[in-house]
Amino acid sequence: MKIKVLGPGCKNCEALHKATLAAVEDLGMTEAYVEYIKDISEISKYIMATPGLVVNDVVVHEGKPLPTVGKIKEILQKAKG
Amino acid sequence: MHTSRYNLFVSLYIKIYLTYIRCKLIILSQIFKQQGTLVKERNKFLTILLIFVCVYFVDFNTPSVSGAILEGFYMLQEYVRKHTLTCLVPALFIAGAMSATISQASVIKYFGAEAKKIVSYSVASVSGAILAVCSCTILPLFAGIYSRGAGLGPAMAFVYSGPAINILAIVLTARVLGFEMGAARAIGAIVFAIIIGLSMAFIFRNDEKERYDSAPKREIATEAGHPLQTSIFFIALIGVLIFATWAKPASDGGIFALIFNYKWPLTAVSLAVVIIMAFTGMDKEKRVTWIDETWGFSKQILPLLFIGVIVAGFLLGRPGHEGIIPSQYVEGLVGGNSLFANFFASIVGAFMYFATLTEIPILQGLIGSGMGKGPALALLLSGPSLSLPNMLVIRSVIGTRKTVVYVILVVVMSTTAGIIYGTFWG
Numbered sequence: 001m002k003i004k005v006l007g008p009g010c011k012n013c014e015a016l017h018k019a020t021l022a023a024v025e026d027l028g029m030t031e032a033y034v035e036y037i038k039d040i041s042e043i044s045k046y047i048m049a050t051p052g053l054v055v056n057d058v059v060v061h062e063g064k065p066l067p068t069v070g071k072i073k074e075i076l077q078k079a080k081g
Numbered sequence: 082m083h084t085s086r087y088n089l090f091v092s093l094y095i096k097i098y099l100t101y102i103r104c105k106l107i108i109l110s111q112i113f114k115q116q117g118t119l120v121k122e123r124n125k126f127l128t129i130l131l132i133f134v135c136v137y138f139v140d141f142n143t144p145s146v147s148g149a150i151l152e153g154f155y156m157l158q159e160y161v162r163k164h165t166l167t168c169l170v171p172a173l174f175i176a177g178a179m180s181a182t183i184s185q186a187s188v189i190k191y192f193g194a195e196a197k198k199i200v201s202y203s204v205a206s207v208s209g210a211i212l213a214v215c216s217c218t219i220l221p222l223f224a225g226i227y228s229r230g231a232g233l234g235p236a237m238a239f240v241y242s243g244p245a246i247n248i249l250a251i252v253l254t255a256r257v258l259g260f261e262m263g264a265a266r267a268i269g270a271i272v273f274a275i276i277i278g279l280s281m282a283f284i285f286r287n288d289e290k291e292r293y294d295s296a297p298k299r300e301i302a303t304e305a306g307h308p309l310q311t312s313i314f315f316i317a318l319i320g321v322l323i324f325a326t327w328a329k330p331a332s333d334g335g336i337f338a339l340i341f342n343y344k345w346p347l348t349a350v351s352l353a354v355v356i357i358m359a360f361t362g363m364d365k366e367k368r369v370t371w372i373d374e375t376w377g378f379s380k381q382i383l384p385l386l387f388i389g390v391i392v393a394g395f396l397l398g399r400p401g402h403e404g405i406i407p408s409q410y411v412e413g414l415v416g417g418n419s420l421f422a423n424f425f426a427s428i429v430g431a432f433m434y435f436a437t438l439t440e441i442p443i444l445q446g447l448i449g450s451g452m453g454k455g456p457a458l459a460l461l462l463s464g465p466s467l468s469l470p471n472m473l474v475i476r477s478v479i480g481t482r483k484t485v486v487y488v489i490l491v492v493v494m495s496t497t498a499g500i501i502y503g504t505f506w507g
Contacts, residue, residue, distance in 0.1 A: 049222060059301065060299075061186065065370050078302075
């Protein structure tokens, strides 16, 4: 599973990155690959408001307020099917 | 003697302002493309040099100078005593609560190419109240919305209304400049946004083809939430603001006077409801986000506002007092409700950069020095949404022709609204 955290490096983006890593670890998803994308042109391909979360090229979160670790787990489990 | 000193000050002020615009331009350009640190360092040096030169040459003993400096601090004190605790602080908490509970994604989805026109226009014209606080946060969002396939119309409506309608600005305008002005500003901003959006879409209706990016797939889960508890929470929050700022009515008796007599108990009750709701209806995470967002807004806005108040007091003085710029200058340019006064106010507002909320103390000073109510509204409608740096960024997104039409629309409409307001309520 390919997971992208999108954000130019602001406080909220860091928080989302951490939460995503925590969620992946909690679920024990060894096949997941978390990428932290800071490039604005790459970010703007997906979202308008930062930070964003993209799973397998599908935007699953955008902007504030940030999702909790529990919410991210839900999203990931749903994406896993 | 005096005139030459004034001229010196005016030219100094213009120089400071130009440097300021340049700094702002560089900040904005950095948002879109990374720039070397060398330029940044050079600007810091130039700023320090400018302050040094000013302080070196200014004669602080002259009554007009020392009086104006004192006037700046009197005005700051007025804001701190009268407007900060009862108005600004509750408004900051409301803004914080909005950005903690309303998801940006749920607003943005109405701008997509597939959204209905009427929905995207109405959302575009009011969503600024929730999404953004100043003209700099609105620009990246605007660029995103436009390139993501929202029509030119909704995108323009959004970029116009965003800074003009933010909740803090409306509340503080009503508080400082009077309820009528606050209401006129809010209504004007929404109506303008829709008209500007529709006109832009109509004028450039033939350009609107093949611009859409391939939109990525989206599957954003909507949060369940507790609508009832959230609404009670927001009503109570707004109640704190309204009751705490309740002004003494002109006549005794009647509902307004009754509320005024009990304003503090009513404020306390609202505050209690807010606290109860915060602890029963929200989880810990949400409460932390709320406080975090509120603190973020405070850090972003308060320093600029207080500096803006001092500068406005220094240049223009409180109402009824003289700052460094003589009242007759102001009255000559923007006094009364002539076509020229309204037009001049719109043009100045369109090109000048106002940091968030600083348009309010500046206008308070201008009105005190003899500015008419019509031109004041004209400046409020053209000022916060447009500035030279912001035009340049918009131009980089939509091109020169559309930007020019947009600026002309804003100036013409602000002038018209100023004349109408000045004629009927001036």
